[in-house]
Amino acid sequence: MTAWRSHLRKLTRGSGLDTSLHPVLQLPWGSWRLRLLSVLVVLLLGTAVAVILNAHWNRKLFAELQGLEKQRDQLEVEWGQLLLEESTWSAHGRVELLARERLQMYVPDTKSIQMVQP
Numbered sequence: 001m002t003a004w005r006s007h008l009r010k011l012t013r014g015s016g017l018d019t020s021l022h023p024v025l026q027l028p029w030g031s032w033r034l035r036l037l038s039v040l041v042v043l044l045l046g047t048a049v050a051v052i053l054n055a056h057w058n059r060k061l062f063a064e065l066q067g068l069e070k071q072r073d074q075l076e077v078e079w080g081q082l083l084l085e086e087s088t089w090s091a092h093g094r095v096e097l098l099a100r101e102r103l104q105m106y107v108p109d110t111k112s113i114q115m116v117q118p
Contacts, residue, residue, distance in 0.1 A: 088094075099105040
């Protein structure tokens with residue numbers, strides 16, 4: 001009997017308290033069951049820490065994803081505006097007007113058009 005068990009029995013003798021120990025406390029330190037229990041507790045704590053870190057990582061990645069989706073939406077709006085601007089600047093009527101005013105170009109008469117045979 002170990003010293004701490006006998007000390008516990010001396011303290012509780014005559015007090016009416018239950019002196020039976022929990023099954024885990026009755027195991028000596030060299031027992032394979034206690035070692036297994038210790039390993040399982042360490043693994044449980046390690047798993048708990050891994051779950052916490054994984055949840056944090058997922059929240060961080062989700063926040064980054066939302067930021068990137070917002071940026072994508074802004075770029076799509078800007079792209080639509082640029083396409084509208086491009087179609088405005090390249091409209092046929094505007095190109096023809098600029099060709100007449102700046103370059104003094106004109107549409108030739110049908111009499112002055114010559115067809116070239118290949």
